[in-house]
Amino acid sequence: MCTSIIYTAGDSYFGRNLDLEVSFGQEVVVTPRNYPFKFRKGPSLDQHYAITGMALVEDGYPLYFDGANEKGLGMAGLNFDGPCHYFPEDPAKNNVTPFEFIPYILGQCKTVVEARKLLSNLNLVKIDFSAKLHLSPLHWLIADKSGEAIAVESTTEGLKVYDNPVGVLTNNPEFPKQLLNLSNYQSVSPDYPKNTLIPEVKLNTYSRGFGSHFLPGGMDSGSRFVKEVFTKAHAPKGKSEIENITNYFHNLHAVEQQKRLDQVAPGQFEYTIYSDGINLTTGTFYYSTYGNKQINAVKLEKDRLDQTELMEYPLQNEQVINFQN
Numbered sequence: 001m002c003t004s005i006i007y008t009a010g011d012s013y014f015g016r017n018l019d020l021e022v023s024f025g026q027e028v029v030v031t032p033r034n035y036p037f038k039f040r041k042g043p044s045l046d047q048h049y050a051i052t053g054m055a056l057v058e059d060g061y062p063l064y065f066d067g068a069n070e071k072g073l074g075m076a077g078l079n080f081d082g083p084c085h086y087f088p089e090d091p092a093k094n095n096v097t098p099f100e101f102i103p104y105i106l107g108q109c110k111t112v113v114e115a116r117k118l119l120s121n122l123n124l125v126k127i128d129f130s131a132k133l134h135l136s137p138l139h140w141l142i143a144d145k146s147g148e149a150i151a152v153e154s155t156t157e158g159l160k161v162y163d164n165p166v167g168v169l170t171n172n173p174e175f176p177k178q179l180l181n182l183s184n185y186q187s188v189s190p191d192y193p194k195n196t197l198i199p200e201v202k203l204n205t206y207s208r209g210f211g212s213h214f215l216p217g218g219m220d221s222g223s224r225f226v227k228e229v230f231t232k233a234h235a236p237k238g239k240s241e242i243e244n245i246t247n248y249f250h251n252l253h254a255v256e257q258q259k260r261l262d263q264v265a266p267g268q269f270e271y272t273i274y275s276d277g278i279n280l281t282t283g284t285f286y287y288s289t290y291g292n293k294q295i296n297a298v299k300l301e302k303d304r305l306d307q308t309e310l311m312e313y314p315l316q317n318e319q320v321i322n323f324q325n
């Protein structure tokens with residue numbers, strides 16, 4: 001499972017936790033403006049906005065899991081197994097495969113408003129990347145530096161675009177059901193609750209934190225959605241980049257999965273392989289991995305964005321302890 005968020009604190013920060021039982025060999029990849037994006041069913045994009053994100057480079061092609069462009073639009077693909085449905089080619093629409101979807105949107109759009117225009121005539125066409133790499137059933141969070149966000153889901157009913165007023169996406173069920181479920185938790189609060197159960201009896205308040213007593217804490221996508229919405233809604237906003245990025249990662253770590261807590265097959269456990277976040281104004285990309293909780297960063301090198309070759313930064317997976325003596 002996965003969790004993706006946009007957190008606004010002056011600048012906006014966009015990214016996700018990637019939770020899975022196996023690692024694909026992803027790395028930080030910057031696709032510069034003149035890398036030619038070829039599309040299976042449409043004209044290539046020889047010039048486009050530069051994209052920074054987490055991707056697996058396969059046959060020289062960046063298969064993005066999540067990322068953002070130089071204009072401050074971010075997009076992440078999350079597992080959506082079950083409701084997800086991709087379609088045969090539709091001659092009346094722009095046909096884009098799910099693995100091309102992130103380059104197609106981030107290559108051409110600056111804002112959610114612009115993305116909505118492209119989405120209005122788009123068909124997610126069912127074509128595998130290769131015989132080895134089949135399509136994954138995904139849905140997407142798209143958000144821009146103003147903080148506006150949408151969720152995009154392709155189901156048997158077609159391509160759905162939903163306003164996302166909470167700036168969070170996890171996995172199943174369909175996004176409107178996740179939003180509806182929030183109403184069950186409206187009274188969850190950082191504040192200590194008033195005893196409305198039996199006001200005339202003084203209750204033994206044996207612990208702090210009773211305002212969030214009914215906050216779900218499971219690994220399932222419904223629980224993570226509620227927990228993340230609550231955590232982010234009350235997250236402090238910092239006065240510096242370091243404070244903001246620290247707060248941002250605290251948001252994601254609230255729903256991270258530790259090893260051996262979420263069994264997906266005998267002896268196989270899903271865990272948070274990486275957490276990442278990009279400052280949508282500066283383009284600096286931050287990440288931590290399960291093995292290395294230090295925050296690593298890749299700056300956007302503006303003077304190198306006109307080249308054609310991908311820039312690849314392997315993940316630093318080893319924890320560095322800051323010895324003080």
Ligand SMILES: C[C@H](CCC(=O)NCC(=O)O)[C@H]1CC[C@H]2[C@@H]3[C@H](O)C[C@@H]4C[C@H](O)CC[C@]4(C)[C@H]3CC[C@]12C
Pocket residue numbers: 001002018019020024056063064065077078079080098099128129133134135136138171270
């Ligand atoms: C499975 C994860 C989503 C994480 C998640 O929710 N998984 C756990 C679960 O719930 O089952 C998705 C997110 C991005 C996906 C990848 C990207 O879409 C890029 C690429 C696209 C190809 O069609 C398939 C491989 C490949 C490399 C995808 C493999 C599956 C990934 C890694």
